[in-house]
Amino acid sequence: LQSTVIAPSILSANFAKLGEEVDNVLKAGADWVHFDVMDNHYVPNLTIGPLVCEALRKHGVTAPIDVHLMVDPVDRIVPDFAKAGASTISFHPEASLHVHRTIQLIKSHGCGAGLVLNPATPIEVLDWVLEDLDLVLLMSVNPGFGGQSFIPSALDKLRRVRERIDNSGRAIRLEIDGGVKADNIAEIAAAGADTFVAGSAIFNAPGADQHGYDEIVRRMK
Numbered sequence: 169l170q171s172t173v174i175a176p177s178i179l180s181a182n183f184a185k186l187g188e189e190v191d192n193v194l195k196a197g198a199d200w201v202h203f204d205v206m207d208n209h210y211v212p213n214l215t216i217g218p219l220v221c222e223a224l225r226k227h228g229v230t231a232p233i234d235v236h237l238m239v240d241p242v243d244r245i246v247p248d249f250a251k252a253g254a255s256t257i258s259f260h261p262e263a264s265l266h267v268h269r270t271i272q273l274i275k276s277h278g279c280g281a282g283l284v285l286n287p288a289t290p291i292e293v294l295d296w297v298l299e300d301l302d303l304v305l306l307m308s309v310n311p312g313f314g315g316q317s318f319i320p321s322a323l324d325k326l327r328r329v330r331e332r333i334d335n336s337g338r339a340i341r342l343e344i345d346g347g348v349k350a351d352n353i354a355e356i357a358a359a360g361a362d363t364f365v366a367g368s369a370i371f372n373a374p375g376a377d378q379h380g381y382d383e384i385v386r387r388m389k
């Protein structure tokens with residue numbers, strides 16, 4: 169397992185020059201591209217779909233694209249994202265009637281499968297599916313928007329899920345999403361996360377518009 173993954177959320181990128189933005193964060197040392205899909209139904213916001221994922225692949229992006237589906241229902245969009253070049257596909261259990269089935273669906277299309285837990289979703293939702301997952305994504309904000317503050321209870325949740333993953337003996341990534349900044353990433357890592365989504369902290373970093381993303385990605389690492 170690659171030890172630390174920085175996954176910039178392109179939700180905070182400049183969509184008018186998305187290809188360039190993604191090239192620049194990857195050149196700065198980011199590992200994955202975090203791709204937030206919102207449907208104005210599961211969450212009160214509307215973003216991007218498979219066409220944009222495919223466009224990034226055609227543009228030449230070879231890094232893993234980490235698709236975070238905030239859509240309900242989830243199953244019918246999974247094949248489209250697999251075809252569009254998604255590497256991992258994560259979904260919220262509240263948006264699937266059959267969580268185990270959705271996990272198998274994602275894997276049958278050749279993608280890594282992730283389950284996303286909202287701040288108030290109990291970790292017991294992992295009980296019978298953890299071993300089937302490639303990734304657990306803990307939300308440290310309520311999904312829907314970039315730029316919110318990290319909810320502190322996520323640290324304890326991280327520790328508990330870390331213990332479960334370690335006990336499983338499997339190579340399951342533990343990803344955190346929401347309010348991750350250069351000045352709290354160390355304590356988030358200490359709580360057990362190995363994969364860090366950061367949107368506003370990277371794309372809105374002071375000076376990034378003139379000097380690029382090297383400095384902020386380096387600081388986070």
Ligand code: DX5
Pocket residue numbers: 177179180202204236309310311312313314315316345346347348365366367368369
């Ligand atoms: C929120 C999204 C996040 C968001 C994070 O629903 O899932 O990925 O872009 O943004 P920041 O890092 O600004 O909290």
Ligand code: ZN
Pocket residue numbers: 177202203204236345365
């Ligand atoms: Zn996300």
